[in-house]
Amino acid sequence: MDRHILPVPLDKAYRLLNHGPTVLVSSRHAGVDNVMAAAWACALDFAPPKLTVVLDKSTATRALVEGSGRFAIQLPTAGQLALTHAVGNRSLHLDPDKPANSGVAFWRAEGDEMPLVAGCSAWLACRLVPEPHNQQAYDLFIGEVTAAWADERVFRDGHWHFEDADPRWRSIHHIAGGHFYAIGEPMRAGDA
Amino acid sequence: MDRHILPVPLDKAYRLLNHGPTVLVSSRHAGVDNVMAAAWACALDFAPPKLTVVLDKSTATRALVEGSGRFAIQLPTAGQLALTHAVGNRSLHLDPDKPANSGVAFWRAEGDEMPLVAGCSAWLACRLVPEPHNQQAYDLFIGEVTAAWADERVFRDGHWHFEDADPRWRSIHHIAGGHFYAIGEPMRAGDA
Numbered sequence: 001m002d003r004h005i006l007p008v009p010l011d012k013a014y015r016l017l018n019h020g021p022t023v024l025v026s027s028r029h030a031g032v033d034n035v036m037a038a039a040w041a042c043a044l045d046f047a048p049p050k051l052t053v054v055l056d057k058s059t060a061t062r063a064l065v066e067g068s069g070r071f072a073i074q075l076p077t078a079g080q081l082a083l084t085h086a087v088g089n090r091s092l093h094l095d096p097d098k099p100a101n102s103g104v105a106f107w108r109a110e111g112d113e114m115p116l117v118a119g120c121s122a123w124l125a126c127r128l129v130p131e132p133h134n135q136q137a138y139d140l141f142i143g144e145v146t147a148a149w150a151d152e153r154v155f156r157d158g159h160w161h162f163e164d165a166d167p168r169w170r171s172i173h174h175i176a177g178g179h180f181y182a183i184g185e186p187m188r189a190g191d192a
Numbered sequence: 193m194d195r196h197i198l199p200v201p202l203d204k205a206y207r208l209l210n211h212g213p214t215v216l217v218s219s220r221h222a223g224v225d226n227v228m229a230a231a232w233a234c235a236l237d238f239a240p241p242k243l244t245v246v247l248d249k250s251t252a253t254r255a256l257v258e259g260s261g262r263f264a265i266q267l268p269t270a271g272q273l274a275l276t277h278a279v280g281n282r283s284l285h286l287d288p289d290k291p292a293n294s295g296v297a298f299w300r301a302e303g304d305e306m307p308l309v310a311g312c313s314a315w316l317a318c319r320l321v322p323e324p325h326n327q328q329a330y331d332l333f334i335g336e337v338t339a340a341w342a343d344e345r346v347f348r349d350g351h352w353h354f355e356d357a358d359p360r361w362r363s364i365h366h367i368a369g370g371h372f373y374a375i376g377e378p379m380r381a382g383d384a
Binding site: 015018019020021022039040041042043044045050052054078081082084085089131133134138139140142158159160162170172173174175176177178179180181182183184185186187188189190 | 207210211212213214231232233234235236237242244246270273274276277281323325326330331332334350351352354362364365366367368369370371372373374375376377378379380381382
């Protein structure tokens with residue numbers, strides 16, 4: 001594990017997703033690793049932290065999530081734009097080496113085989129909270145966050161520091177096709 | 193209706209939410225209008241467009257949504273940061289004039305009483321897709337978008353133009369407390 005990657009307390013994990021970044025969804029089942037891009041991921045609860053993510057029935061990653069009952073959500077950086085676009089447009093169904101061919105290297109937390117995408121800014125390991133009706137009718141999956149980590153060069157002490165970090169650390173926010181925005185400047189409201 | 197507010201085709205409505213902005217949720221029931229802030233709103237489907245939003249049981253707006261079966265999601269701008277923070281921290285339960293006291297003025301689409309917050313960049317009128325288990329267990333509400341509009345000074349021809357608009361039009365993305373980020377600069381991946 002990279003020395004810059006530090007655990008994030010679970011009660012602060014929602015902050016990793018609260019600003020609506022596009023994410024990568026990874027999973028592993030029966031020895032197969034995969035990862036896809038998803039713009040439709042969202043925090044759902046604080047404690048225990050939960051999140052939602054939409055996984056289309058055509059995706060290979062969805063089958064790994066359903067098979068293993070686990071997945072990870074991670075935040076690609078502006079420096080990983082091409083990687084994000086690649087994993088969002090290739091399929092393991094057509095390319096069995098999709099992760100490597102998309103420029104993805106995985107790291108693993110100690111004692112866990114869950115594939116985590118190296119170079120991201122934050123990671124949330126989740127167990128699937130099975131809700132068959134949501135999954136079938138809406139492609140909507142609920143995860144409970146069981147562990148979280150962030151790269152302290154951009155998230156530390158429970159807060160993002162995009163404004164002090166190299167711009168390549170900024171989160172990316174997909175609109176459509178190849179069109180994204182990077183997160184911008186901080187704003188303060190009230191006394192906070 | 194302001195001359196700058198134009199309808200958004202429903203097949204492009206997901207683009208209003210795809211980059212994960214913090215939103216305002218408004219509703220009206222039995223003659224009562226209200227509005228709250230929500231960071232946990234997310235696109236769910238393209239056609240017909242659907243979205244999810246988390247509405248805590250303590251909120252007065254939730255009761256209006258459950259009573260009327262309708263709500264609107266709108267995107268506050270950087271220029272509305274104080275308004276957004278105010279409607280996120282006041283309650284109609286304590287202040288019956290919460291919207292006005294938070295600086296909110298409503299507009300209405302022709303033939304519809306749904307309160308829409310003036311000055312936002314985009315609006316999505318929704319009918320509630322009742323899912324009692326999700327609502328009770330997760331505070332998770334699903335809406336089908338029935339109409340959408342945007343201010344053409346920042347969204348037109350199916351695309352955001354944050355980079356060409358006055359910075360006060362930028363969407364805002366909540367982290368925690370009074371800490372937000374504005375959306376930043378565009379990025380292009382692939383051939384798009």
